[in-house]
Amino acid sequence: MIPNLNNLPVYDTTGVNERIARFCSRSIKSSSKVEGLKLALSMIDLTTLEGKDTTRKVQQLCYKAMHPHDTLKNIPTVAAVCVYPAFVKEAKKALHGSDIQVASVATAFPSGQSSLEVKLLDTKFAVDQGADEIDMVISRGEFLAGNYQYVFDEIAAVKEACGKAHLKVILETGELDTLDNVRKASEIAIYAGADFIKTSTGKIQPAATLPVTYVMLNAIKDYYLKTGKMIGMKPAGGISTSKIALQYLVMLNEVLGEKWMNKNYFRFGASSLTNDILMQLVKSETGIYQSINYFSKD
Amino acid sequence: MSRLDIQKTYKLYIGGKFPRTESGRYFTINDSKGNLLANMCLASRKDFRNAVVIARNAQNSWASASALNKGQILYRIAEMLEGRKEQFISELIAQGETAANAKTEVHEAIDRLVYYAGWSDKYQQFFSAVNPVSSSHFNFSGVEPVGVVAIIAPENQPLLGLISVVAPAIVGGNTVIVLASETKPLTAISFAEVLNSSDVPGGVVNILTGKKAELAGQMASHMDVNSIIYCGTDEKLMKSISESASLNVKRTIFYKKHDWTNELCESPYLIEKTQEVKTTWHPTEI
Numbered sequence: 001m002i003p004n005l006n007n008l009p010v011y012d013t014t015g016v017n018e019r020i021a022r023f024c025s026r027s028i029k030s031s032s033k034v035e036g037l038k039l040a041l042s043m044i045d046l047t048t049l050e051g052k053d054t055t056r057k058v059q060q061l062c063y064k065a066m067h068p069h070d071t072l073k074n075i076p077t078v079a080a081v082c083v084y085p086a087f088v089k090e091a092k093k094a095l096h097g098s099d100i101q102v103a104s105v106a107t108a109f110p111s112g113q114s115s116l117e118v119k120l121l122d123t124k125f126a127v128d129q130g131a132d133e134i135d136m137v138i139s140r141g142e143f144l145a146g147n148y149q150y151v152f153d154e155i156a157a158v159k160e161a162c163g164k165a166h167l168k169v170i171l172e173t174g175e176l177d178t179l180d181n182v183r184k185a186s187e188i189a190i191y192a193g194a195d196f197i198k199t200s201t202g203k204i205q206p207a208a209t210l211p212v213t214y215v216m217l218n219a220i221k222d223y224y225l226k227t228g229k230m231i232g233m234k235p236a237g238g239i240s241t242s243k244i245a246l247q248y249l250v251m252l253n254e255v256l257g258e259k260w261m262n263k264n265y266f267r268f269g270a271s272s273l274t275n276d277i278l279m280q281l282v283k284s285e286t287g288i289y290q291s292i293n294y295f296s297k298d
Numbered sequence: 299m300s301r302l303d304i305q306k307t308y309k310l311y312i313g314g315k316f317p318r319t320e321s322g323r324y325f326t327i328n329d330s331k332g333n334l335l336a337n338m339c340l341a342s343r344k345d346f347r348n349a350v351v352i353a354r355n356a357q358n359s360w361a362s363a364s365a366l367n368k369g370q371i372l373y374r375i376a377e378m379l380e381g382r383k384e385q386f387i388s389e390l391i392a393q394g395e396t397a398a399n400a401k402t403e404v405h406e407a408i409d410r411l412v413y414y415a416g417w418s419d420k421y422q423q424f425f426s427a428v429n430p431v432s433s434s435h436f437n438f439s440g441v442e443p444v445g446v447v448a449i450i451a452p453e454n455q456p457l458l459g460l461i462s463v464v465a466p467a468i469v470g471g472n473t474v475i476v477l478a479s480e481t482k483p484l485t486a487i488s489f490a491e492v493l494n495s496s497d498v499p500g501g502v503v504n505i506l507t508g509k510k511a512e513l514a515g516q517m518a519s520h521m522d523v524n525s526i527i528y529c530g531t532d533e534k535l536m537k538s539i540s541e542s543a544s545l546n547v548k549r550t551i552f553y554k555k556h557d558w559t560n561e562l563c564e565s566p567y568l569i570e571k572t573q574e575v576k577t578t579w580h581p582t583e584i
Contacts, residue, residue, distance in 0.1 A: 288519045288520070288521060288545065289347050289350070289516065289519070289520040289521060289522065290521045290522070291520075291521035291522035291546065292522070293521075293522070294521060294546075
């Protein structure tokens with residue numbers, strides 16, 4: 001059932017920004033920083049979503065997922081590889097034997113401008129190919145037009161089509177204009193059956209931001225307090241440095257707490273973040289600032 | 299009514315902006331009589347690291363700017379410096395130079411910029427060649443910038459010395475991070491203001507003030523720096539720079555003793571020092 005959207009908290013942008021500024025000014029000890037970076041690495045959905053993707057590119061990405069940087073000992077692999085449905089089979093094959101998940105975008109990603117029928121077929125195709133996780137997009141046009149029931153039903157239908165696959169619902173916050181809209185869309189997605197809510201496709205600017213993620217984390221928190229069920233969070237797009245990743249983790253810890261601090265409940269949708277984290281980890285081990293030239297491209 | 303003194307705040311120059319050091323630290327410099335001259339930013343290793351990231355991002359587009367454009371920009375720096383030469387002369391005098399030497403230094407500095415501006419579209423021909431080979435190839439060599447260059451500027455002749463090492467590096471398409479003279483850093487930061495009003499894209503020249511003892515190690519070991527220039531006579535430091543530079547086979551360039559007014563200090567061979575030769579084998583007959 002679609003939740004009551006009339007009694008939601010209202011967000012004051014200035015207030016949210018003040019709160020975010022606090023998260024960003026926490027000082028973190030170097031030893032904790034290393035642990036934080038490893039945690040962030042283990043939460044990455046290594047992503048390639050380009051028209052020019054090929055099977056070789058996907059194979060290379062999968063290799064990177066399993067072997068982030070072989071000269072570094074004791075580092076985790078990433079959480080998942082995220083590709084278009086056409087490459088799910090290839091990714092599944094390349095990742096065989098590891099516990100890395102394959103996530104696939106679906107439902108006429110990134111715009112979502114197609115019929116429900118096509119979206120469901122798209123989803124089923126990805127699941128049949130072996131996807132463990134589905135990243136769907138909501139119909140932003142319908143949402144902004146106030147057609148919340150439509151958005152809710154669509155998510156619920158896709159959830160059903162997913163079967164056992166986890167469903168991440170992309171709100172595309174860059175198109176939702178206000179934090180109040182973000183909160184509303186989060187509620188709809190969560191009540192319609194999302195396992196994760198995700199900020200962005202990465203194809204629209206602004207993509208993930210700390211304020212937007214903060215609002216979504218609050219929606220997750222309120223839902224948890226009400227029902228005891230834990231929903232995951234995935235900021236995606238524009239998170240390219242270790243420093244920003246750590247700021248997200250600080251916020252996650254302070255809003256939702258330790259239970260969410262693992263890859264089952266938090267993911268980063270990113271690609272260049274991986275190498276930045278690896279460079280920081282090598283720096284902390286050797287004391288020498290690193291160059292991207294000595295890290296494999298994904 | 300007498301006016302209050304307006305004291306200048308000397309800051310760093312990174313990415314075309316004048317930030318304070320992220321560390322919040324400072325050090326003091328005195329004039330020749332031992333009176334306080336200014337508080338300078340004491341740049342940290344993190345400031346240097348940030349500057350490298352910015353210099354790296356700026357390098358490609360600077361290198362691909364046309365030779366004419368780079369030459370024009372160097373000439374523009376000279377023009378701007380010419381307009382403010384009185385300020386530089388008085389800063390040099392405040393740092394202990396005689397009036398005559400200060401004037402010579404500023405004039406030489408301006409002329410040196412003009413000199414390298416002229417080489418902008420010429421050094422390539424000078425250092426390129428078509429090579430004779432015995433196979434059926436057209437074989438030719440050309441020069442390319444090494445990339446990001448870290449520079450430890452000379453202690454003495456702080457304006458002319460700095461310009462003498464920076465100009466040949468940037469005219470060749472490199473971007474640089476310069477650690478200014480430790481004892482006489484005023485003119486370096488004032489020179490940054492000149493750069494800032496001379497159409498030099500942000501990040502091409504970055505200037506830090508601070509201590510060699512603290513920064514030289516990182517400048518030599520940073521994996522994303524392609525070459526390091528050290529001006530000075532500290533043999534121990536040169537040895538440690540050489541060792542650290544070997545990590546990524548950085549090119550090391552040492553200028554030991556110098557009177558930077560010497561005419562040997564302007565030469566296209568100083569441009570070549572931060573150039574890499576690329577040789578191409580092009581099949582001609584099969």
